[in-house]
Amino acid sequence: MKTLLMEAILKIENGNSKFITEHDLSCFLTNLERKIEDIKEELNKNEIYNFLEHGERIFEPTLNLAFEITRSYTEALFIAYAAQLHDIGKYRLPKQTLCKVDELTKEEINEFRKHAEYGEQFLSFLPKFSKLVRHHHEWYNGEGYPDKLKGDEIPLGSKIIAVTECWDAMTFPRPYCITKTPEQAKKELKKYAGIQFDPKIVDIFLKIGSTGNKGYSI
Ligand SMILES: [Fe+2]
Numbered sequence: 001m002k003t004l005l006m007e008a009i010l011k012i013e014n015g016n017s018k019f020i021t022e023h024d025l026s027c028f029l030t031n032l033e034r035k036i037e038d039i040k041e042e043l044n045k046n047e048i049y050n051f052l053e054h055g056e057r058i059f060e061p062t063l064n065l066a067f068e069i070t071r072s073y074t075e076a077l078f079i080a081y082a083a084q085l086h087d088i089g090k091y092r093l094p095k096q097t098l099c100k101v102d103e104l105t106k107e108e109i110n111e112f113r114k115h116a117e118y119g120e121q122f123l124s125f126l127p128k129f130s131k132l133v134r135h136h137h138e139w140y141n142g143e144g145y146p147d148k149l150k151g152d153e154i155p156l157g158s159k160i161i162a163v164t165e166c167w168d169a170m171t172f173p174r175p176y177c178i179t180k181t182p183e184q185a186k187k188e189l190k191k192y193a194g195i196q197f198d199p200k201i202v203d204i205f206l207k208i209g210s211t212g213n214k215g216y217s218i
Helices: 002-014 022-046 053-057 059-070 074-082 087-093 105-112 115-122 127-134 156-171 182-192 199-208
Strands: none
Touching: 002 074, 002 127, 022 074, 022 087, 053 059, 053 074, 053 087, 053 115, 053 156, 059 074, 059 156, 059 199, 074 127, 074 156, 087 115, 105 115, 115 127, 127 156, 156 182, 156 199, 182 199
8 A cells, every 4th residue: 555655646746757756755754654653652642532543534435535536546545645644733733722622712723723734834745745734624615724715726635635534523433522423414514515615525425425436446
């Protein structure tokens, strides 16, 4: 899988030129894995909701959805890996903001929202990839963050991640959150189609579900 991921990243980041070499990418991914292990250890120590596991859970649903939309396994892998790391920037948030059970203050909400930019900075070695992370909280109607992009200004991969990550956040049991049934979660996605989410992407997700049609083989 790592080789396939590397091939997908190199192909999409480099386009027709070759400014990132396989060696550079391999070193970067190895350092990234180390950093993620450090973050995981830190998070486990503090017993807080592990956003990295949330990312890992949506890898496959994102791969399925992205493949259904793009019909390109390379592109789908690229988007799925960005989905896995979409919340990585949260490691820079103050623990009291990340763990807070009560409603966040205005200042804390502003701080919390910075995780999209922190994630982009963390992955800046790969500009096309980190762009998907930066924009995963943009809304289809332009009311999201950090750049208030709307409609097709938002990268396709970011719009796909917005749907799969929201599905997981709604349906996966978490402390202090009410878990939605799949039926309730579907209603919520439909309700926000055209507002928060790209309606075409919601339609496809509702058609294939989180397990997808698996039109590809690994
Ligand atoms: Fe996020």
